[in-house]
Amino acid sequence: MTKRKKEPINSRTASIIRATDLPAATKKNHKQLGISDDDLGVLYRSMYLQRRFEERAMQMYQKGKFGGFLHLYIGQEAVSTGTAYALQEEDDFITAYRDHGLGLVKGITANESMAELFGKEGGCSRGKGGSMHYFKTEKHFWGGHAIVGAHLPLAAGLAFANKYRGEDRIAICFFGDGAIDQGALNESFNLAQLWKLPVIYVVENNGYSMGTAVQRHSAGRLMDRAKAYGMKHDEVNGMDLFSVIDKFSKVAKDVRKTGEPWFLEVITYRYRGHSMSDPGNYRTKEELAEYKRIDPIERLKIYVLENGHLTEKELDAINEEVEKEVLESIDFAENSPFPPEEQLYEDVYVEKDFPFLR
C-alpha cells in the first residue's frame, strides 16, 4: 500500500483529504509505465477534451440550450483517462451520473455527447438519457446511472456474464463517495468476493456526497469497506495521471489473472459544484485552490514540457484541435433534430408493436 507522508485520517474516521496530503504519486516515468512518447500527447488530449467539453457544456446550459441536471467532472479527468488507458478497450465500464468524462474516453464522440445533453436524436442515447444516462454499449460503456449506488450490482452482473462465458474481459465500476453508504455497495462487494467476479470497484472520493463532506457522511475510511469482505484494496492519487495508470494497470492484470475483485479508493476533487445549482458554500476557496494547484492536466503539461516530449507549440496545436472539436459538437447538437414524437413509445420494449395502454 502507498504510504502517506502525513496521516491526515484518524484511523476510524474518514475526512476530506487535503491536496497536500494525497497518497504519494508514482515515481515512475512514462517509459517505465509503458506509455510511448506519442501516447503522452494522446493522453493530454483526452483530458483536455473532457475539460473543454464540459466548460462549453456549462456555457450551453447557462445559455438555456438544454434543461435537466448537469454534473461536471472537471478536476477528475486523470481518473477516466488513466483507467481507460490502463484497461483494455473491450473491458466493461459502468459509472454513476457524473459520466461525461468516462463516456468521452470510452468512445462516445464529442458530437454524440453534446447532442445527448441537448436531448437530440444524434445523442449517444438518442436523446432519451440526457446528461446522467450516457450509453454506448458497442464501446463497452454501460452507462451513466443516476440512482446512487444502484449500478454496483449491475457491474457484478457484467463481470458475472464475462466469467460465465469464460471471456477475458473484466468489468470496472465507478461511483462517488456518496455511494459508499448505500446497501447496494455492501451487497455487491459480498457477491463479487463470494463468487470471485472479475470486477474493479472504484470510489472516486472527491470529498463530497453532493454537499456533505465525507467525514459527515461516512464512518471509517472508505477503502476499509473492502476489508470486511477480504477484498483486495488500495488507494490511488487521482490527481496524477501516471499514478492512476500505474495502479490500474497492475490491478487489472491481477483481476484478469486471479478473477478476483478489487476495490480502489481514488482520491480526487471536483472543481465545480455538485450540479449547476450548487454555489459550493460547504467548502472553502482555499481548499479548491489547493487542488487546482495540482491539476492533473497542468501536471502532465509540465511533465511533457520539462522533459522535452512536446513543445508549447505542439500543445497549443492540440488545444486548438480540441477547441474545434468541441465547437463543432455544439453545431452538431444544434443541428441534430429532436427525436420525433413517435419515438416516445420506442425502446420501452423490444417489440415494435407492444400494445401500450392508452
Add this chain to the structure above:
Amino acid sequence: MPQKQFREVIRDAIQEEMDRDETVFVMGEEVAEYNGAYKATQGLLDRFGEKRVIDTPISELGFAGLGVGAAMNGLRPIVEFMTFNFALVGVDQIINNAAKIRYMSGGQIKIPIVFRGPNGSAGQLGATHSVSFESMYAHFPGLIVIHPSEPYDAKGLLKSAIRNDNPVIFLESEQMYGMKQEVPEEEYLLPIGEAEIKRKGNDVTVVADGKMYHVARTAADQLAKEGVEVELIDPRTIKPFDMKTVIESVKKTNRCVVVDESHPFGGVAAEVGFQIQRDAFDYLDAPVQRVTIPDVPAPFSRPLFDAWLPNPSQVIDAVNTVTYRK
C-alpha cells in the same frame, strides 16, 4: 396426458429452457442445494451443476441487480425470489434498472431476465408476507407481468417468458404449487398477452387472475346452479393486458365483475373497470363491480384474515349486484 403439479411444471419449463439455451441460468435463495424453498427448482442442481444453478445469499438487491447486469451483458437469468414480498428490498433494481435501462439507452440494451416466485397471500403470514404485486409491477413501463392460475398456462407462459427479450415478472403462488392439471408431455409455448375464456357464459363476464381465478371459478360453479351463466376470463398476463377479449365479452354479457388480489387503489380491477367504461360504455347494463382485498394490510388473526381475502361469496354478491338479482 400426465397430471403435473404447478411446482413441477415450473421446474420442467426451466429445465427445458436450460437444456435448450446455455445462457439461461437460475439463481436465488435456496434454489440449488435445498432444491428450492417450494421445490420449484428440484433436481436442477444435479442436472446442470453449480455454474448454472446458483444459491444466493439473502441479498435481494444484490442478486436482482447482478441478474440485470448479466442480462445486459448477454445472459438470460431466471431470478427466483423466495416470495415477491422479499423483492421489495431490491425493487429499485427491477423498476429503475431492469425496466428503464433499455429506454434510457435509446434501445441499445436488451434485458432478457425473468424474476419469478410466489406472490400474494399464503394463509396467516401477517402483513409483510401477504402482498400481491401484479398491479404494482404492471404500473411500470418496461416490464411484462405474467400471473398464471393453472399449471398448463404456467408452463407455456414461463417458457415464453424465458425466451422473451424483455424483463418479465412471473408471479406464482405458494398455495397453488401443489395444484395439479393435465399437461402435455410434448413441448408447447403459450403467447404472452393473451387471455383465455375458461368458461363460456352469456349472463355476466368475470375477470379473475392468479389465485383469484379459482375463487371466481368456485363462485361461477355455484351461480350456474342458480341459473346464472358466468363467462370467466383468465387474463393470464397482466401486462400487456388482453382487453380485447374482455371488451368483446362485456359487449355480449353487458355486465362485468373483476376479481383481483391487489388492493383496490389503482389496481388491476380499477384499470380494467376504466377500460370497460371507456370502450363498452353503451353496452353496460350495470356499473362494473370489483372484488379485491381491502385497502388494509393483511391481518394475522384467522377471522380477520378470512374477512380480508376475497372469497366466492363476495364474487357471488358482486355478480348479484350487476345482474340486479339482489
